[in-house]
């Protein structure tokens with residue numbers, strides 16, 4: 001388990017910790033001795049690190065280190081031009097049996113993926129409707145591996161490691177509460193809609209294992225997650241023997257969740273569970289964008305213009 005993060009490094013700290021190697025370069029100092037200049041990273045930032053006067057026998061091991069690899073670094077924190085800089089005593093790659101949590105090293109949702117997955121899986125287990133339970137458990141279990149790291153978008157809201165799970169989890173939390181207030185809502189149907197609505201983002205967008213997206217897949221560009229979602233629900237619900245009504249209602253929820261044709265929905269929601277699904281989606285996206293825009297803004301000041309929020313500048317409340 002990683003204990004020291006880059007945003008907490010202080011001068012004279014001794015470090016024996018894992019980092020992601022962002023880049024490395026071999027350079028010569030003024031006495032013509034080789035040294036290594038590297039950038040190390042974790043989810044909180046980056047730090048420049050130097051290993052001075054490298055003897056020749058260490059060259060092959062250093063050369064073998066790859067970018068984006070997790071490395072074990074021993075060193076001491078110094079300062080250069082007002083910034084923390086790490087002097088490396090030793091740096092080497094991890095043994096295959098050494099475990100680490102990838103979300104410690106990349107921009108990530110604030111909760112471990114395993115915990116979010118378990119929360120969502122438990123919600124599906126709680127359904128009274130056996131069809132919806134079977135469908136959601138199947139979708140979750142079939143996609144478990146990709147869900148662990150997938151972002152919910154290639155840019156914009158939840159474009160981060162575990163972002164899709166985080167989006168689903170927060171919508172489920174809110175949705176569960178809303179169902180207690182508006183008792184005409186069928187809870188199992190609302191929450192199934194949440195679990196399914198963006199599931200095909202797994203096939204719409206491309207992502208590496210760090211949850212960093214390079215853009216859309218071919219199918220994603222030509223069809224998009226709404227149509228991909230309707231297609232996959234059609235196949236799965238027929239396999240599971242759903243009634244026509246239940247199948248088509250689920251397809252309609254996914255089809256209408258963006259609400260407007262210009263955002264990809266050819267139909268507006270035509271029953272309450274579909275209507276509420278759209279608003280759950282909007283609430284979570286808006287809160288994510290607002291929180292991000294206000295991060296780092298001082299109390300009593302405005303944020304920069306936020307493109308995803310119609311160029312609004314947000315106000316950060318003064319601290320009490």
Ligand SMILES: [Fe+2]
Pocket residue numbers: 197198225257258
């Ligand atoms: Fe969507």
Ligand SMILES: [Fe+2]
Pocket residue numbers: 167197198281
């Ligand atoms: Fe969504």
